[in-house]
Amino acid sequence: MPKGSATIYQVARHAGVSIATVSRVQRGNGPVADNTRAKVARSIKALDYRPSPNARSLAASRHEASGIVFPNLSGPYYSEVIYGFERETVEARQSVLILGTHGRDGAEDLVHDLAASVDGLVIMGRTVPDRLVAELGRMKVPVVLLARPAVGEADTVLAENRSSAVELVRHMFGHGLDDLLFVGDPDASPDAAERWAGFLDAHRLTGRPQPAPPLVSDFTEGGGHDAVRTRLSAGLDDQGLPDGLVCANDEIALGALRAARELEIEVPRELAITGWDDIPVAALVSPALTTVRQPMRELGSTAAVLLAERISAGRREPRHVLLPTSLVLRASCGCQAIGGEIS
């Protein structure tokens, strides 16, 4: 509430009417005679009146705001999702509150506070425990879960993971790459868990033996680099190298690419590498990264739409949206590169 701003009382006095009438004119509802309306409108303009969002929220029990909870903001994935969410939400004339949990203790309380300030909430991945999601549901806070399996009555928005992973891995099998290593942490995110499940599926479906357990790495370029470099060094000494690395996201794959380059392992001839997400640079590195395209912005905007349905349209039954992904074949899996991308 900027100090300079006029209150509804000042406008009412200026226009010679009651505050109820000002409110009606300003909100555009309720019956007001045309010339009264005009007079009040003039006063509103003259005083540059802007109703206090707080007072309005308090009186109307509405916030005109939505929140989004994400783990952190590094890397392109989350910022793209938030981009989609912000854009769609502002379009619907709602404010956007953001909260990164950053693995912080006390994140639960912060989410609780956030929930008290908004009309609805998007919660991404493993930021908060199911218990809290359920509790928000009980409090009738509209919740959309993004990249996270359903909990209670909450909506969900997911990108397809498992069958794309099968497709990707079978494609690699088609290149004669049998000994594949999954890089990432299936326990760290539901998406990664699904990709790992698809990785296992592909082995099972093609009658192959159970693959090695995942090479655990966080989802950063640095983390991927370190994990892969350690593994590949050992491989050069004795373990032998796998035929290919199926990385849980593009950043890990980028780190793997760097590790391979450092160890002078040629990609894809000696070692194939694939990523996931199709972040912008995936097409720019060399060899260009084979990956799975995920509609990141659309994940965010879809979540915003679902939230709006609950908030404005009053929908109660949960909706579950699954967005399609697509295999993007480039050079790093062993495909011939034709102008960077294979059709």
Next chain:
Amino acid sequence: MPKGSATIYQVARHAGVSIATVSRVQRGNGPVADNTRAKVARSIKALDYRPSPNARSLAASRHEASGIVFPNLSGPYYSEVIYGFERETVEARQSVLILGTHGRDGAEDLVHDLAASVDGLVIMGRTVPDRLVAELGRMKVPVVLLARPAVGEADTVLAENRSSAVELVRHMFGHGLDDLLFVGDPDASPDAAERWAGFLDAHRLTGRPQPAPPLVSDFTEGGGHDAVRTRLSAGLDDQGLPDGLVCANDEIALGALRAARELEIEVPRELAITGWDDIPVAALVSPALTTVRQPMRELGSTAAVLLAERISAGRREPRHVLLPTSLVLRASCGCQAIGGEIS
């Protein structure tokens, strides 16, 4: 205000005290006898009481929230800045409201609305006209300008641009690269304008003739690619190629790199290319990108700190912070690459 949540009245009744006492216990101020405090604390816990942020804001004329206005959220720069801002702001127990203007009409009204919902505002770059910034100042809304020159009494946070640009360009002159082309749009952002100014300075200081006008491009990889490709194609035909491209940010440089690769122009032998920002991929492409490192997260966190000083500590005199940048020499300017980065 989740429907399930208890109000201060219910807590007061439960504890057998007045709402004033509950408020005092909850806020931790005011004199309360120890056993009363304990009793009320127990009731608060029992009912899971959480004060309504709205009611509190309204009564106390405070929001416990800060806002940030940015042009858009694509590319690593803005998301890194927001990352720094969000982290620091949440640390200070404030909520974070974000608003992307996206070159949208009506952005001014949105900023006005935002200003009414927060205790202070960070405004990045050329998102809103000076007039609006001045107006917010008049309304006593604390404002920190980020990557934008001072307006009125607002604080500013800037990264050093001009002298680093001079240093960068002189370094390229040192490689014997005399015919340099600036790629970007100096009119589109104050940062870019400063970099262009430094580019001109370097020519003047070394007694060189006025360089060619900037090759205009937006700040995306695609935009940079298209502009540069067009220019280089023409160059191959007749105009001749410049010795080097000084790009206004890394994404443009990445696009330039791709254009050069497509046209089979060897970087840096036939054409040097430099960027700005040192985004994560700058080190990963090949040739690795010579660039200027800008402390993106720190820009955001510094803005948060300045805002907190105004909001909590009540500072009134403007502060202007200039964060240092540093030249990062890699291979794309013509330096020998030693492990990707030159010391």
Next chain:
DNA sequence: GCCTCCGCTGTAAGCGCTTTCAGCGCGGCA
């Protein structure tokens, strides 16, 4: 034993809006 002071607690007046409900004046009808 009485008065004073002090520490604690409650009362109540807002904060700036929304919204219900009552009321006013006027035209139309009998």
Next chain:
DNA sequence: TGCCGCGCTGAAAGCGCTTACAGCGGAGGC
């Protein structure tokens, strides 16, 4: 001429909290 009804407007009751201020009881000083 008397009534009813309707369109418009205002009074007032909250929304859930903070905080100034009043008030109450007990301890200490005389």
